[in-house]
Amino acid sequence: MAELPPVRRIVTDHSPDGKAIIGQDQILTPANPLDPSGGPPPPNSLVPGFTSIFRTDGHPASAQGPWTDPHGQMQNLVSNEGVVCRIVDFPPVPKDAPRELRDQVNIFHRTTSVDYGVVLDGELDLVLDDGVRTTVGRGDVVVQRGTNHLWQNNTKENCRVFFVLVPAKPIKVETTGELLKPTNTKHLEETKEES
Template identity: 35%
Template sequence: MTTTRIVTGHDEFGHSQVISCGPLPGSEEFTHSRGFSAALVWQTPAVPALVDQPIDPALQMSSVVPAPGGTSALLVTFPPDALAGGADFDPVAATEELCERLPGLGERFEAEHPGFHRTDTIDYGVVLEGEITLELDDGRTSRLKQGDLVVQMGTRHAWRNTGNIPARLLFVLVGAKRPEPLA
């Protein structure tokens, strides 16, 4: 499915206009993770500015994980677990591709526990299509279906698609600071 991203701004007279309109860059399927896709929709710094001619943040992004106060919107498609692996699956190549396409996030995935990761963010997730299972520590799970919402508070988690169709989610990550441990 092709997703169109429209970005608005202002012309020289202050009138609203479409600055860009086209396919969401980076939304194509990953090469080494069959059926998986993840694209940065937009990103803002801790103090975003309203500018007349916004520039695609992906062109200057160093990490999809936002700094405290910043935001990142990601559109992610999770294939059914049964399709994601396969005899020709190369976990090293898949990890390298994940780190390349989602810098700052790919490096947070745990090699010894596939799929598990944790970020210093508050995440708002919306299930747009399909169903997905959120797995937390100790095997705790929650099943989400189309229209369901999840708010994650920097928790260690993994996503599992045990169904037969892809699950498509929109995530908005808000950069946060983790509290200092009590002495």
């Protein structure tokens, strides 16, 4: 199985006199989304690696001055305040893996967001809650509009997807008026000390 290369993040900035500069050039490491310390997924595990690239605060976003670095921080899948950008590395999940293990890494979830997912390398399946399965591969783009879904890598190779998540209004069921709630992902949020 081919290993995916490390993610290099380059963030531009401005000098005090307004000239364009490179503000940061750094190699980032994927984090285990279930590890509160932000550590990497265990070697040879089925847990996807989340590499947080950038998060804006508000709309319109500020393109000047200090910014909050989401890398290495526990955080929710989506920010209600701004746009989230991350790379997710999906390891292969063998078809003969125990169901309870498959269910831990392949969970149905809904976010209150519009997500753009660009497959950078590999292949995986997008599965909707009605069982519809669509295979996406390198170069394919998925626009996820608040649907309940899961991702499954049923190949023998790693798959890397670049996601941009934009906060959205909740989905309203036309026939009943019910607002569909996002999946509870509080376990992924940053732990904040109470003051």
